[in-house]
Amino acid sequence: MSIRRLLIALCALALGLTPLSALAHKESDAYLTLRTDATNDHVMHGQWDIALRDLDFAIGIDANHDGAITWGEVQTQRKAIEDYALSRLEVKGDGLTCAMQPSGQKVDEHTDGAYAVILFDAVCDKNIPSKVTVVYRLMYDLDPYHRGIITLRSGDKIAGAVLGPSNPVASLDLREPDRWGEFKSFVTDGIWHIWTGVDHILFLLSLLLPAVLIRRRLPPHGNGWRVGAALAESSGALMAVATQHPRYGWEPTSRFWPACLDVIKIVSAFSLSHSVTLSLAVLGFVHLPSRLVESGIALSVMVAALNNVYPLVHKRVWLIAFAFGFIHGLGFASALAGLQLPAGAMAASLGGFSVGVEIGQEAIVLAFLPLAYLLRKTWFYQVVLLRWGSFLIIALATGWLVQRAFDILIPGFSAIIPS
């Protein structure tokens, strides 16, 4: 064998020489701690210790390449460090990603050297649930042996995981599932959903407006007495069966309780039907395209208001409430669907939301009924509110229906009232 060949062989072989204890140092680690805030449910305070050696390798911290990283160099690179690290971390609460907001920079010493400390807040949507998911991708393309040591602290509870490029996701129990807290937060959600849902409110009000009035046949002009009209009136069936239109007018109800009973019937029917479809939809048994649902809701508002102007149904308004309640329930469900609820929180959230919707609804009713009862005899109530108000509602609902069904924007319409 020639000397040259031997040397080439030896150069190549020098690679495999020291077989043992090549690991004289710990490999790359970073330490991520998330702490819940006892006073603010939406925020977790984060501390992320990343080795300066790793950051230097990844983005270059030693600006003057003298082999010594100074605090000044770390400070100069603060933004770059935060951008690099925080873009490789996701914190999710029940499927919703929390926003990362850097809040400070420090330094920490670990057993293998100095670490840059990124202080940050993970600002999460609405409710921080019992489970938090961490997606960790620091160094994933630079060092497959990098590990992120994750610790979650909530009060005196601690959960942890070790993540790395081949295993980047962990779901951690943040605290005892606070089902009552979740329930309450969803009750609030439900209340707000109905209070801010103009279409739901207008539907309900349209149905309730005539409740403090009684529809009476006015004395006929001429001899147009028809048995059919009486039948229609008493049965609540289509008035159109009458061959000649009798004249009707509104009269204030003389006693409070029958009016109240009417309201209770309407509200209960509405609650019953929308609860059914809300549950079915959230549990995944029913799914309708949202365009259909939203158009249906607009239609329901239109029909309810129309009924006040050209009454088709009077004594059994609760039937309208019941029938269209199904479609409103599907609308409520779409508000919950965006939250990607964990299976365990399903019962609490669904129940809470339904209860919230009921409370929101009852509150509207409680505010409406005494006021309506007091005003029922006035011209303002009978003409301005009931008649003109209903026309206005019909106009709005028609606008919604057109917009939603044909997926178009009517210029200027959305500016008047958001759908």
Place this chain on the structure above:
Amino acid sequence: MGRLQLHRMSPDERRGDSGVAHRNGCCGALRFFVALALFLTASVVQADQTTPYTPANASVVLQLVPPTTDPRVRRFNQLRNDFRQHPTDMSKAVALALAYIDYGRSTGDSRFLGRAMAVIEPGMEQPEPPIPVLLVHATIQQSRHSFHASREELMQVLKRDPGNAQAWLTLATIGMVQGDDALANDACVHLANASSDFMGIVCTASLRSLTGHAPQAYALMSMVEDPGPKAPVAIRAWVEGLMADTAARMGKPDAADAHFKTALQMTPGDNFLLADYGEFLLDQGRPRDAINLVSGDIQSDTSFLVWVSAENALGLPRTRIDVAEMNARFQSMAQRGDHVFMREQSSYMLHVLHDPKAALDLAQQDWKVQRSPKDVRVYLEAALATHDPSAATPVLDFVARTHLDDVTINPLIAQLQEAPSIAAPVATSKPKGNGP
């Protein structure tokens, strides 16, 4: 500092989906793992509580990193730029990975193993990875003590390229570390055919040093031709290191000492040599020399272990602080799920922390992975210290089978064989019951 964390991460913990023990667990095992993970996390968190601070001023030096004045750093910066410009060229990737491994090996900074791994990973994803890529991959696996995976990859390489000397050498090394003499012997023969008589002889000699033929091995190593001054210095330092180990095994400390010194002159600061020589000095009752040897390298865990052990042997007042530091280092390794220092940790548990039961437990774990003379030794020491000679049976069988002959091990075997039979230790080690 609390007690050293000895427990292995539970599978739950490693997968990363552990959590608070508030689940409707279906079985006891799950609940146990969750509880264990909880306990682990809690104790780990307690130990890892350092306090972040703001340095006094901008000129405070926080961390030393490889400077560009180091030619090796300039070289791998050059190779890195090369690779970035040709990201699909696997030969560039391999060159960069080798530079990283080389740097990591000489400085002991194992972060460079991971960096090398990342560079060649795209090559490994090809349906049939190029042989150099596979070889680098196997080398990194071996360095991280993933011997089984490394072995399989080397077999793949050799199936495609039976004359690959590098693969045979690495395979021989794994065979020797794992006490698989048949594998090591076979690989040494192939290595001789594939490369040179020189490599074949050194390979065979180092195997014979482990199988009861240390004097013959020493003679063989002394006789091999000097590969010449142009040969890589690492090769010559390697042979010197092997001769040092062999001389020590034969009970010739002066010769061993001289070989260690020569090796270190050739590769000053070599992390592996420092630890090996340091352990030798401790064996020789020269803790002062051991401290002087590693004093410039205590950021390395293996050197720091020598340092702490020497301090402990001397009874220095600083020992307490450094023992705490060493515990913290083991703990942060355990925290990330690494268990590559089980032998070193076992020896530390036994001689520094005086916890023979934990030492034996670690030695038994270690024995499943590697079986070099040092692994044999710590296992036997731990078995003796726990008065449990029966625990040593698998190791005694191994020594009988391989004919390992080592002056640091022979007395231990003698003691264990003198010890009362298997059932006896329980009776003899028990204190006598209270008399009437």
